[in-house]
Structure formats: structure tokens, C-alpha cells
Amino acid sequence: MSKITKVLATGKTRTTGTDAAVFSGNHEGQLDIHLTSPNIAGAREHRFDAIEAHPTAEQLFAGAWSACYSAAVGISAKQLKVTLPADTAVEIEVDLGLGGNEYFIQARINLIVPGIDPELAIKIAHAADALCPYSKATKGNIDVALNVVTA
Template sequence: MIKPMSIEVLFTSESTATGGGREGHVKSSTGRIDQNTNHPKEMGGSGEGTNPEELFSAGYAACFLGALRAVAGKEKIQVDDASAITAQVGFGKDPDGGFAINAHLIGYLPGFEQAAAEELMEKAHQFCPYSKATRGNIDVKLSAKV
């Protein structure tokens, strides 16, 4: 039995994977994502196309930057338009013989003091839906560069 969602859903995104997953194709219902998927060269693949970790890192970076701006706005903190978030998503073997991912979120926050940038990153991490979804499931490291 599927547990009912505890959120008021504002919209739903939908994508479908076909083929072999990592060696296949992904397409969103809107058609905005329409990509072949391949193993990266580091895993013996061609490196052509995209992979799940690349797609996840793009979504996490965009979501986290939005969360950072929302938190800053609530606190009347000005965030420069040159500010950015880089999400590095690692893929590797876990101790149980399976596979897992981790993430490193790097905030580029020009004009901030280091301590203020780190505090804003931590507050955004508490607010971001991707961070909430992964909390307790994957290791996430935060860094701030000013």
C-alpha cells in the first residue's frame, strides 16, 4: 500500500527511462529532457549522453540555489546575482557491496563574510526539498567560497 503524501502537491514532474537504465534513454513528459543515458568513462562507458548522477546534480544545484535565495530573502540578506551553487554528486561502492551516492554542495557567495556564507548554506540545507529528501540517506558536505 502506498502511503499518502504529506504535502500539498503544487505540480508533478514526470520522466520515463527506457532501455537499460544507465545505457538507455530518459524523457520527461514535457519533452524538455530527452537524453540518451550512458555509463561515464570512469565506469567503462562511452561517456556520451548523460547519467543519473549528472541529472541529479543539476536538479540539486538549482533547487539549493532557490532555497538559499528564499532563506536569504526571508532574512533580508542580499545575495549577489553572481552567486552560484555547484553540486558534485559522487557514485561509488558502499560497504554492503552495493552502490551509493554522496553530494558536495559548494556555494559561491561573493561579498559575504566566510562565517555568514557558511551559516546561510546551512540554513538553505535545512530548507531545500532535495536536502530534506536526502537527509539521513546520503552524505552531504557543504562548503562556502566567498
């Protein structure tokens, strides 16, 4: 795995709740989203000054991963017979950056479970990481930091 030495853009999400989310697109069941490339001043020859503000690929990836990981947290907690607090949240940040002359992504997953025993929270976080298909897809491919906040 290559390391990012310069972060160019970050897509951040926060997902609350641990049950599967329902997302609906248009009446035909399709999703119509206009994407934006991150506006990276000075990154090689690319500048995107004339692009309207829409979600970036990093934000969409973080959002999809966050929803999936949140559902995995809910499943993992139920398997461990743990009732999660109502203010449980998942924050995922996906960075786009440079490592030498190459573009890469890296991520941070923050599981926020106020009032839960820290060791139990870490167990839930790792169980969810093992269950979540997005976490499985990224494992060994990009740098990912998994953090737990219980305070």
C-alpha cells in the same frame, strides 16, 4: 550510512543565479533525454565502452539538486534580508562509488558567495539546506558535505 571507499565517477554542476530556473522540453512539454551510465573501467563486470556521451544519472541528479538548492539560497537570503552578489553560484558534485561490494552515492554542495560575511554565508547555506527538498530527501541517506566559499 555506508562510506564510499572508491569513487568511480562524479557528476558536477554549477548553477548561477538564485531565482527559480525555467526548463523547457519539447513542444509537448515533455523532456527527452538520452542517458549514459558512467564508463567505469574495471568496476565489477560492467563496461560501457559503446555508449554515446550523454548526461549520467549523477550529472542529472546534481543538476536538479543544484537548481533547487539555488532557489532555496535565494529564498533564505531574502528571509534574512541579505542581497546576494551577482556572482553567487552553487556547485554540486555527486560521486558514484563503491563501499566494499556495494554501490553508493555521496555529494558535496559548495555555495559560492563572494564578499559575504562568512558566518552569514554559513547561515544562508544551512537555511537553504533545510528548505531544499533534494537536501531533505538525501539527509541521513547519503553522505553530504556542505561548504561555503566567500573569498
